[in-house]
Amino acid sequence: MSTYRAVEVAADGSLRLAERPLVEPAPGHVRVKVEACGVCHTDAFTVHPRPESEPARVPGHEIAGRIDALGEGVTGWNIGDRAGIGFLGGHDGVCNPCRRGDFAGCENQPVTGVSVDGGYAEYAYARESGLVRLPEQLSAVAAAPLLCAGFTTYNALLKAGVRGGSLVAVQGIGGLGHLGVQYARRMGAQVVAIARGTDKEPLARQLGAHHFLDSTAGDLGDRLKELGGADVILATAASGSSMTPLIPGLARGGTLMVVGASEEPIEVSPVALLYGTIRVTGLITGSAIENEDNLRFAVDQSVAAMIEQAPLADAAAAYDRMMSGKARFRVVLTMT
Ligand SMILES: [Zn+2]
Ligand SMILES: [Zn+2]
Structure with a gap:
């Protein structure tokens, strides 16, 4: 055998x-x-x-x-x-x-x-x-990370309702976030990259971010509100507590879309839900045919891990x- x-x-x-x-x-x-x-x-x-x-x-x-x-x-x-x-x-x-x-x-x-x-x-x-x-244009090596990491961020942005002109904040510029910035930009969003420190700012801008926020320098909610409030926040850190301070930065009707996995709770006040009509949700990838949409989008829009x-x-x-x-x-x- x-x-x-x-x-x-x-x-x-x-x-x-x-x-x-x-x-x-x-x-x-x-x-x-x-x-x-x-x-x-x-x-x-x-x-x-x-x-x-x-x-x-x-x-x-x-x-x-x-x-x-x-x-x-x-x-x-x-x-x-x-x-x-x-x-x-x-x-x-x-x-x-x-x-x-x-x-x-x-x-x-x-x-x-x-x-x-x-x-x-x-x-x-x-x-x-x-x-x-x-797609034939994608090598196996290029396709592999798009099948989970890429697909997760692509589908999360779509399911969160990103439209041309939406203000989208991407928390974390790592395995998920560096793809999230690219997808959000190619979907026509105004993109805010959020990371600890300023080391990743040049890369985030090169990937397509319009704005960069250092999460260690001041209140994230206030700074997102100064930019108009985020219609969507794509939260990629594997830490629930790091997501809580993002919530006040949502625009009215905005969505905190969680793709970073952790057991830690996220805190949200009932008042924010009532008056802000915000949503806190998440997702794990999607169906196979949606993944084919994702790969086609990545090829057409030059999204690459x-x-x-x-x-x-x-x-x-x-x-x-x-x-x-x-x-x-x-x-x-x-x-x-
Ligand atoms: Zn994965
Ligand atoms: Zn079934």
């Missing part, structure tokens, strides 16, 4: 290289020969010590490659097609959210690299409904580099 290399989480939480048997895809699934896989902060959901009784999981949900085997019943794809796989691994089409057309809300959806094996590997398996067509590449065998170091916050800005594993 032939095997392939995969990087899996050992019981002690470390990442180790392993050989896995190459098997045929299950009905309704495809096998993808992985060309590139992004390393995302959400991989921390998987990379931690786990009981010996659980299978050693392969992380990674920013997968770009080519289909090399079709399971029974797959009709929409052919061997050789380029395909991406993101965080949400494909809807079932039969649960109540699916029946209402909310495919991202599917109650029986695999979470790539979390509940099923992901893309830190030479091969990955995925449900047909989770597959994302890759800043990338550091590493070979699969160096996945553990690449993961540590991402977690250190020092990567500029997305780390992508390559398989060949």
Whole structure:
């Protein structure tokens, strides 16, 4: 039996290289020969010590490659097609959210690299409904981070109702924020980048920000209000408490759109909700076809992630580099 290399989480939480048997895809699934896989902060959901009784999981949900085997019943794809796989691994089409057309809300959806094996590997398996067509203009390496980080910020801005001329503040110029600034600018917004200190100001302006606010210098709410109040704040920091001071900076009817994951609460006063009619919401990526919209938009509007590449065998170091916050800005594993 032939095997392939995969990087899996050992019981002690470390990442180790392993050989896995190459098997045929299950009905309704495809096998993808992985060309590139992004390393995302959400991989921390998987990379931690786990009981010996659980299978050693392969992380990674920013997968770009080519289909090399079709399971029974797959009709929409052919061997050789380029395909991406993101965080949400494909809807079932039969649960109540699916029946209402909310495919991202599917109650029986695999979470790539979390509940099923992901893309830190030479091969990955995925449900047909989770597959994302890759535009030919995008290389696998360029596409990988757009499948989760890019898509998250793109869809968050759209779902928050960004229009041409909206004032959009992007909190955090990191893995998500450096993409959020680009998407917001290309959607026609006036963009305010917010980061700690002033080191990232030149980069933020180069990416498309009209304004830059240092979060350590004065009240963020007041300064956003001086700019007219934000119609949308895209909050990317993995810290709920850092989002609370942004809320007074929303315009009437404005939306705090959360994409940075943390357990920390965000505080909002009922008065701000009543008189400001503001919204506080969030989202996790979206459906596969929305991701195709995202990739097309990124190609047409020249939105690109800043990338550091590493070979699969160096996945553990690449993961540590991402977690250190020092990567500029997305780390992508390559398989060949
Ligand atoms: Zn991700
Ligand atoms: Zn469903």
